[in-house]
Amino acid sequence: MRTDLSKKFGIEYPIFGFTPSEHVAAAISRAGGLGVLGCVRFNDAEDLDAVLTWMDENTDGKPYGVDIVMPAKVPTEGASVDLNELIPAEHRAFIDRTLEQLGVPPLGDDAARNEGVLGWLHSVARSHVDVALRHPIALIANALGSPPNDVVVQAHEHDVPVAALAGTAEHARRHVENGVDIVIAQGYEAGGHTGEIASMVLLPEIVDAVGERASVLAAGGIGSGRQVAAALALGAHGVWMGSTWLTAAEYRLGARHEGKPSAMQEALLTATSSDTVRTRIYSGKPARLLRTKWTDAWDKPDAPNPLPMPLQNILVSEAHQRINEAENPEVVAMPVGQIVGRMNQILPVADIVAELVAGYESAVDRLVELR
Amino acid sequence: MRTDLSKKFGIEYPIFGFTPSEHVAAAISRAGGLGVLGCVRFNDAEDLDAVLTWMDENTDGKPYGVDIVMPAKVPTEGASVDLNELIPAEHRAFIDRTLEQLGVPPLGDDAARNEGVLGWLHSVARSHVDVALRHPIALIANALGSPPNDVVVQAHEHDVPVAALAGTAEHARRHVENGVDIVIAQGYEAGGHTGEIASMVLLPEIVDAVGERASVLAAGGIGSGRQVAAALALGAHGVWMGSTWLTAAEYRLGARHEGKPSAMQEALLTATSSDTVRTRIYSGKPARLLRTKWTDAWDKPDAPNPLPMPLQNILVSEAHQRINEAENPEVVAMPVGQIVGRMNQILPVADIVAELVAGYESAVDRLVELR
Known part of the structure; x- marks a missing residue:
């Protein structure tokens, strides 16, 4: 399961795990994927700073990323x-x-x-970016369209690649024109914000639309190794998973x-x-x-x-x-x-990742046997 | 791309092509897949008989199937x-x-x-079954749930396997209990009658739900060899395609x-x-x-x-x-x-099938290289 993208990030598997929980994100990175911490719940940039410091201390030196919500069309001012x-x-x-x-x-x-809503305002999102770039982050993702151009420039000045979600090939093309390095093809079956086109159709469309200009992650419907194999067969360079980690043993958010x-x-x-x-x-x-x-x-x-x-x-x-x-x-x-x-x-996250890898291997074995 | 299912049917590729056009269906069978003729447009059983005779003469002895609409809950009487x-x-x-x-x-x-509507009434559907079984058909499919039990029995008496569409794992289980041999997992992205669950999620669910009791075809979102590879990676034994053939050169239905x-x-x-x-x-x-x-x-x-x-x-x-x-x-x-x-x-159908095969091979090559 080694792709150019996993090599570029220095991770064992091209499994990008989005989660609002720092405990889960760190465990994903430790297990060989790339944990991506969702930042929208931090209204106060200092809280985010403290959590990223915790990430630095709990990822065994493995890379991790952040997801910052930067909608294109919401008020930039106003509490x-x-x-x-x-x-x-x-x-x-x-x-x-x-x-x-x-x-x-x-x-x-x-x-x-x-x-x-505060985490969804531009002013707050920008403070998240500033704070995150003071940590050794490996990725900034935006769960809502292309990040503003100055954020892309700022990230690139720090050698941090930028990822953005796309629900159509047209979105993906626009992201690439805006300097996005990784397009996350978010199929209809995905959790959270999603379009109408299902992964089986959307993913190869986006792979073809961006060509060599960007890497593509498959999102939507990925929860097992078979689905990782399907995503890579469709041309993805890796997978982006969010839902699966909500039932990870390390997930501790919410009243319990x-x-x-x-x-x-x-x-x-x-x-x-x-x-x-x-x-x-x-x-x-x-x-x-x-x-x-x-x-x-x-x-x-x-x-x-x-x-x-x-x-x-x-x-x-x-x-x-x-x-x-x-x-x-x-x-x-x-x-x-x-x-x-x-x-x-x-x-535990480690068990989830182990199944993804083993299931992927079995699926590829099966395809090889069918030749 | 050889699976147990393609061997069982004596076809080169486990590509099942549903189409209302006999010209397309015959071309799919000649190209190494299994052409499945949609019968709902025949209100008169004699018309169907004549077309199936044409199929017998134009498939070079290759197997073909029929799709007969047998809804469970429509009036059995009444013109x-x-x-x-x-x-x-x-x-x-x-x-x-x-x-x-x-x-x-x-x-x-x-x-x-x-x-x-006539083709959708039980009386007409049954006459379709009777006519079809007088021809050397290799499959009876039902695009709407399980066929009535007596039709399954009748088909099996003629050694003809029965296929049925399913939009959930629960549908698939019910089909198998009703004697269906092949479950067609119809994802949200498919044309025609479809449920809400996308292929990436639905297909492995149905594969696991039916286990060894039936074969599973992937339907919905399959139009290229990469998608065939993804479907087989997800555990399908073959693919069921309908939309793609509407723009085949051999398709001649409709005013033109x-x-x-x-x-x-x-x-x-x-x-x-x-x-x-x-x-x-x-x-x-x-x-x-x-x-x-x-x-x-x-x-x-x-x-x-x-x-x-x-x-x-x-x-x-x-x-x-x-x-x-x-x-x-x-x-x-x-x-x-x-x-x-x-x-x-x-x-031409032959070109479509050639891309499915070549694209499938490239996708599997890519997965093997990534190991």
């Missing part, structure tokens, strides 16, 4: 207090009513309110009781590949989420239309906190791909 | 004249208004009205001028992978179609909800005839998968 004014009362009333119906209690008086899976993880462990939905309720743009009573509520006739990005994320931010603290597996707000149907046990 | 009474006037008015707006003229007085592509083919040749839509307007069940002004019209606020199967097909049957005769590439009613983005030239 959440201003944006809040743009949210209709009808939307807030729907959320209060829905959470009450679903038995999700309000936050306690002492709970710090998550301000949600020591030694037990969180309510979110319990929901993922029992879900089938039919239990996801592509919806705008998470961020305002279409994103694939686990289907739960929360997503169902937004499909009902009395539900308002989701707001545009970034307002929808501000709108649901406190709801997400309440849902997390309620710890009910039937009411979960979590992006995840169709691969959730195969996430059926809590496994 | 179109009875079913017609169940169609609301509002729906007919919408179609008349829409076709007028799109500049699609009425049928001439001498045009034979296509009765549309000698030596030129039809309006439908022109539309397919210029479409991208983003130009399809999954909708109930073709048959009443979700099916992926080329996105055109016709499908757009059904998305507008004044459009009625599609009727259940089989009423929707009766409703649109004459519209489909009118659209065909109008020969406008912007107004087309045609099921096709997302692979349409790569169907960019009219090619």
Whole structure:
């Protein structure tokens, strides 16, 4: 499973693992892949700095990357207090009513309110970039289109390659023109923001569209070694996986009781590949989420239309906190791909990576035998 | 590209090609795959008999199959004249208004009205089975769920294996319990009736669900040799392709001028992978179609909800005839998968198969080099 890309990064396998958990990200890098830490949850750049320092100390000198959300078309100014004014009362009333119906209690008086959107503002994203570049990061990825040109230039000045998600060949071409080094081909089946074209079709289209100008990672539907082999057969230079790590033993985010899976993880462990939905309720743009009573509520006739990005994320931010603290597996707000149907046990990252490698080898063996 | 399945069928490549055109089906069989003739367009069993006799004479003794639509839940009795009474006037008015707006003229007085649904009734489907079994067919496929048990028994008495489409692992398990020999894993990206789970996720799920009890064909997103390699890496025993053959040189169905592509083919040749839509307007069940002004019209606020199967097909049957005769590439009613983005030239079937084989070999070579 050695590709030009894995050699370039000095990693054992071209497995790029996106996760908001530093514990998971570090474990992916230690296991021979490239852990990519999602930074959107850090509203305060100093918190991110501290976590990246922890990464530096816990990756055994192996490379790791960061994912910073840099949307092209959101307000560059304004704190959440201003944006809040743009949210209709009808939307807030729907959320209060829905959470009450679903038995999700309000936050306690002492709970710090998550301000949600801040990590999605340009000013915050840029402070993330500045902080990250003070650490020995191997990659900056942007989960929403091409990063702004000055960020690409800044990253390249530090010899850090830049990756961006694409849902069509046209997106991919634009990324390459904007200086992006690695295109992440995000198929319909992927968790989080995703387009309509499935990986089997999208991946070779993007590989052909970018040619020698960029490397391509396959994202969407990758959770086992067979799928890694399929992705490389389709021309990818590696894979980008996000969902799979949510049920890694090292994942500790979210309310939980020591030694037990969180309510979110319990929901993922029992879900089938039919239990996801592509919806705008998470961020305002279409994103694939686990289907739960929360997503169902937004499909009902009395539900308002989701707001545009970034307002929808501000709108649901406190709801997400309440849902997390309620710890009910039937009411979960979590992006995840169709691969959730195969996430059926809590496994250490090292075991997940070992299966990816062994499964890949078996799949290639099988193809060789069929010749 | 030799699998147990290709050996069992005595074919060179495990490439199963579904097409309503006998010219294409015969060419697929002659090129080393298995041509599977779609029978739903034959309302009269004698017409089917004549075409199968033509197949017998034009396949150089190579095996071929038939696809007969046998829905589990449609009326077993009643001619179109009875079913017609169940169609609301509002729906007919919408179609008349829409076709007028799109500049699609009425049928001439001498045009034979296509009765549309008849091939979808049990009585007609059974007559298709009876006729087909008088020919040396190698496969009976059902594009809509498991065939009725007595049809499976009848086919097996003639040593003819039975295939059925599945959109979930649960469908696949049910097919196997009903005696189906080959499960066709139909991913979200496929043309025609399709579910929500994309091939990258669906295919290994179905392979694991049926185990040794049945063979599995990959359908949805397969149009090149790389995709065949990906499908076999995911555990498929072969591939099932439908869309690709619509732009084969041998395809002659539909209104056309000698030596030129039809309006439908022109539309397919210029479409991208983003130009399809999954909708109930073709048959009443979700099916992926080329996105055109016709499908757009059904998305507008004044459009009625599609009727259940089989009423929707009766409703649109004459519209489909009118659209065909109008020969406008912007107004087309045609099921096709997302692979349409790569169907960019009219090619002989033999050339398409040659690319599938060569592309497959290159993909496997690449995987071997990466070891």
